[in-house]
Amino acid sequence: MQTQRVSVKFTGASGEGINTIGVLLLRALKKHGLRVFGYREYPSLIKGGVASYQVDFSSKELNSSSRYCNILLAFTSRSLNEYLKDVKENGIIVYDQKDINLTEEQRLYIEKRNISSVFLDSESIALETGGIKIMSNVVMLGFLWRILGLKVETLIEVVLKHFKNKNVDLKAEENCIRAGYTSATFRPEYAKKINTPQKEILSNNNGYVMTGNNAIALGAISAGVRAYYAYPMTPATSIFEYMGENAKETGILVKQAENEITAVQMAMGSMYMGTRALVATSGGGFDLMSETISCAGMSETPLVVILSQRGGASTGLPTWTGASDLNLALKAGHGEFPRAVIATSDAQTAYTLIQKALNIAETYQLPVILLMEKQISESVFNFKKMPRVEKIERGLVEKAEDITQRYQITDTGISPRWIPSKEKKPYLANSDEHSENGSSIEDSEGTIAMANKRLRKLETLAKDLPEPTLYGDRNPDLVFVGWGSVKNAVLDAISSFTKINEIDKNNKINKNNGKVGYLHYEYIHPLKTKILEQLIEQNKRLVLVENNQTGQLGNYIKENIGYEFNEKLLKYDGRPFFVEDILDFLKN
Amino acid sequence: MSVKITDYNSPNTPTWCPGCGNYAIHASLKKTLSELNISPSELFMSFDIGCNGNGADMINTYAFKGLHGRSIPLAVGAHLANRRMTTIADIGDGGCFHEGLDHLVHAIRSNYNITILIHNNANFALTTGQATVSTPKRKPMYGLPEGIPERNLDVPEFILSLDPSFYARAYSGNLIQMGEIFKSAIENKGCSVVEILQLCPSYNKEFTPQWANENIKEIKEVENYNADSLENARDIVVNNSPLYTGIIYRNKNLPTFYDSLDSRKNSLTELVDEVKVHDIKKLLKYFE
Incomplete structure (x- = not known):
């Protein structure tokens, strides 16, 4: 029977390039013409601990991981122990540390399940080939590529492209990959165990590979976001990284704020002024933003906040996934006001929904909370085509006769909004209850009229939204x-x-x-x-x-x-x- | 067409107590803005929550009455989006030195080209007189019949420790000097901090015009005072007798935050002019 899906897991100490090697394999498999999905697990520390990167691949689209892997490549003894029981029957374990000694129990486990256990002296191979110690990683990659029975040139091309602009001896990298690929440790029976799927089509280009955070940043850039206000919090942080690294290219103003309260206030100020700004955080940071969510709701200022969830309450499981902040997104902020809550599920939807979220926030003049999860933010998705670019909708009034009162009572609940400028009438955006012109009020009738107007926007929005x-x-x-x-x-x-x-x-x-x-x-x-x-x-x-x-x-x-x-x-x-x-x- | 002071008048009636310093502060600010020929549509003001914040209703301009302690980051966000707008963050001593102290520190450090007006009436007045860092120690206050047990925060020393682009102290009873200070603060390219010693006849009864006349002096009375020297500035604020008002310190050599951004170096437009679909083809290459 043809194997539907093959899973390869790298595991080692965190901070030693597990993520890089995983992404290189993923990119090479995609280049070869397979569909891929990349999933990372890592602890909340910088060096040490156990990290893993699993690449699942198939001839058909796939967007999730298997709990088990066909091949486990372990770089430390501790990581091998951690993931040994995830290896499938008839699988393969490759390890490269001489000091890895399996216990009797582990040996029996391996034997019983017909798992091949292979020691590859990748460090010696790397050094003998003229490389340096760290190149043992690509020796392993070359060896794995041989097991998968794929053309070594594809792997070399991908690895060299990755290291092109880095201070790396490219010739040595290539030689180390070849040395791993041609290593005498290889046995044909290993290859027989793994039925590498056929290419999906007769094409060597299988679209794009990117994380959800990459995709949401790209969607935001495309949709005209011009200011990104950041405060680090896993798993949202890499949106900041992407925005910052590409700021010269995009011209986007990237500002690391002193805290999440500041970041979201700055975003609200920029949105009031008429540009598109964005913030992203996780649960704890979002808690700090919730007073501003309420303020945006009351003052009817467009605002989009990306909430990328992680496991657990409080600090919880900082580098692990979960989806336990829906209640937070739905209820955060004091008082009653309209909002929209939208949830991404993968890179493509992240790309599309950030554009929709910005349109909704501006058109309906309310806060939009766009949910992600570590599983979406940091996993690598592979898809054929970028979804189409959404048209920018802002709901602004331009003509002098339309510029009436900022909080004018309307049937739809949507009042005229215009970008502050020298030529237009000034107005007060007010977090106090207010009259149609924005002035503070406290009377019963005016309060009810304005509160009703605001909530009517939710009915208008609901009519415009699609069913699940x-x-x-x-x-x-x-x-x-x-x-x-x-x-x-x-x-x-x-x-x-x-x-x-x-x-x-x-x-x-x-x-x-x-x-x-x-x-x-x-x-x-x-x-x-x-x-x-x-x-x-x-x-x-x-x-x-x-x-x-x-x-x-x-x-x-x-x-x-x-x-x-x-x-x-x-x-x-x-x-x-x-x-x-x-x-x-x-x-x- | 020249801007008139009345252009800034709002239709609303002030709600401040009789004798409140806010009347003079608003009158002086409106006068300064009209003299600078800045129209109400060329100005953005963010307001805190408190008696100063109630001023949001009293001025006709692009304004945002936001949240307690947050008027500085709100103003920064607005300023960065459109630098054609003159931007003023209006805040009280409660919001500035309690709820949002971090924002003041980082605004000065970042040196955004905005003006921060701190209404220092030495108490939380709108919530009927709680103590702030400026309330004299042991003065009975709301909920604290024995007064605050801890020390005060020395506002001028604190601000000067951050080496601001501009720090001035004004007194709400001295309209003419206050207007001159506002003018310099708005014209200064960088983060201008103006601390206004504000009369509060309801909850700071000790601070009377009579007391002020006896204890407050204008800095111009100090011979050869050089506001470019941080050392001079520190010396002058260390001894609070008399209290000097005027431009205490300015550092003309600080680049603004925006001017220090590589990503914005060659752009001729403001962020508000740039909202359109941006082509990401070049960026997508990396993900192929």
Whole structure:
């Protein structure tokens, strides 16, 4: 049987290039013509600890990881111990440290599962070839490439391109890759164990590889964001890195603020003045921003905040994933005011939704919270084409006769907004309750009129937003309901499950699970429930899937329409949903 | 067309107490702005929450009454987006030295080209008289019948320790000098900090015009005072008897934040002029 997906995991001490080598493999596989997905795990420290990078690849699109790997390449004894049990039956372990000694128990485990254990003296090979110690990494990469049975030139091209502008001996790098590739340690039986998938098409170019943070930065740049206000917090920080490293090219003003309160206030000030500004943070930083979310809601100032979630409450699991800040996004900020909450799920949606978020914030004059997760921010996604560029919509009035009162009461709730300039009428943006011209008020009638006007914007927005998307079978028996990165594992599982279903003749699979669908929420607030209510009416088996402990979307749906999910698949250990998490659920 | 002081008048009636220093501060500021020929549509003011913040309703201009302690970063964001607008952050001693002290420090350090007006009436007045860092020690205040147990913050020394581009002290009872200070502060290219000693007849009854007349002197009375010297400035503020008002210190050699940005070096437009679809083809090459 043809292997659908192959997984390769590098593991070693964090801070020693595990991420780089993983990305190099991923890029080389993509260059070869395969579809790839890259997932990193690392501890919240700079040196030491155990880090890993797993590359999953296939001839078909994939956006999630397997919990297990076919090949484990371990650079330290500790990391080998940590990940040994993730190696699949008939898999391969390659390690390059002489001092790695397997315990008796580990030896038995390996033997029983027919796992090949290979010692490659990559450091000696690197030194003998004229390289330096660190080049043992690419020796390993060359050796792995041989196991995969791919053309060495593709790997060399990718590695040399990566090191081109760095202070590296390129000839030595190339020689080390070749030395690993041709090493006498290789045995044909290793290659036989791994069925490297066929290329997807007869093309050597499989689109783009980028993280969700890269994609959201690119979307923001494309959409005319001109100021980026930063304060570091994992996993949002690499948006700042990308914006900063490309500031000379883009002309974007990048400012590292003294804290998150400052960053978001600056963004609100810039948005008031009429440019597009952006901030991104994680849960703790977002807490500090919440007074400003409320202020943007009251003063009707457009604002977009990216909230990239990580595991746990408080400091939690700083470098691990989760989706437990939906409640925060929905409820943060004092008082009642309209907002929009949107959730990305991968790089492509991050690219598109940041553009939509900016349009919504400006058109409806409200704060928009755009949710990400570490799994989206830092995983590497591979896709064929960039989604189309969204048209910029700002909802500004230009003509003198339209420039009336800044908070004019209207049927849609949307008042005229104009960019402050010398030629136009000045106005007061007010965080106090205010009259149509912005002046502070405290009277009952005026307060009610203005509060109603503001909330009417939410009704107007809800009419303009799409329903959630139903993926998978058109007439499903079972429908998963979720948001965020769970989409990736669920859709990958549905696509491989459907195949398993077709070939399974032993009737092992519950027939009720035959046809599987997935209802994905991108626009979460204001909530759209038409499709969901249809599925409820049709008595479909609905399963809530969320990367949190309490099923926050499920609770929000219950709050809105009273429906309670009977079945919930929840995961809150800092890890994303792996494709097996969904498959195991379907098989049981 | 020249700008008139009345152009800045708002339709709203002031809500400040009789004798409040804010009347004079507003009158003086409006007069200065009209003399500088800055129209209400060429000015942005951010306001704090407090008695000074209630001034947001009292001036016709592009204004944003935001959150307590946050008027400085709000003003910075607006300023960076469009430097054609003169930008003033208006804040009280409570907001500035308590809720948002970090913002003052980093604004001075970053040297944005804005003016910060600190209304120092030595208390949180709008919440009916709580102590601030400027309230005299042991003076009974709201919730603290024995007064504050801790030390004061020496505002001038603190600000001078940050080597600001411009630091001046004004007194709300001296309109003419206050106007001259506002003019210099707005014209200064860099972060101009103006601390206004503000009369508060409701909660700072000891600070009367009579007391001020006896204890406050204009810096021009100091012979050969050189405001370019940080040493001179420190000397003059160390001894608070008399209290000197005027331009205490200026550092003309500091580049502004914006002028120090490589990414904005050759741009002829402001950020507000640049919102359009930007081509990312070149950036995408890396991800192919």
